[in-house]
Amino acid sequence: LHSARGEHSLEAVAAGERESGLLDIAMGSPLLLLDTVMYLANGTPLEYSRVLQRGDRARVELDFVPADMPAHPPLAGAGSGEGGGPAGT
Numbered sequence: 591l592h593s594a595r596g597e598h599s600l601e602a603v604a605a606g607e608r609e610s611g612l613l614d615i616a617m618g619s620p621l622l623l624l625d626t627v628m629y630l631a632n633g634t635p636l637e638y639s640r641v642l643q644r645g646d647r648a649r650v651e652l653d654f655v656p657a658d659m660p661a662h663p664p665l666a667g668a669g670s671g672e673g674g675g676p677a678g679t
Contacts, residue, residue, distance in 0.1 A: 604617075
């Protein structure tokens with residue numbers, strides 16, 4: 591099975607009691623919540639995920655490829671935390 595499309599939602603939320611205990615942070619600490627649903631070509635949901643990331647340890651990288659362009663491998667150093675992004679990152 592191969593996914594044909596996906597929906598992704600990213601939002602800032604506050605840690606509740608459960609999250610604060612699991613992540614060893616204070617209640618109310620900032621978190622990033624990523625909800626993802628991937629679909630088959632016929633629209634049937636294939637995968638669902640919900641990820642909570644500590645706000646003080648989060649990095650979001652996005653790679654957009656126009657539909658009429660072939661995908662390409664990442665640029666050298668991109669995503670490694672070694673300066674592959676814009677100047678100063």
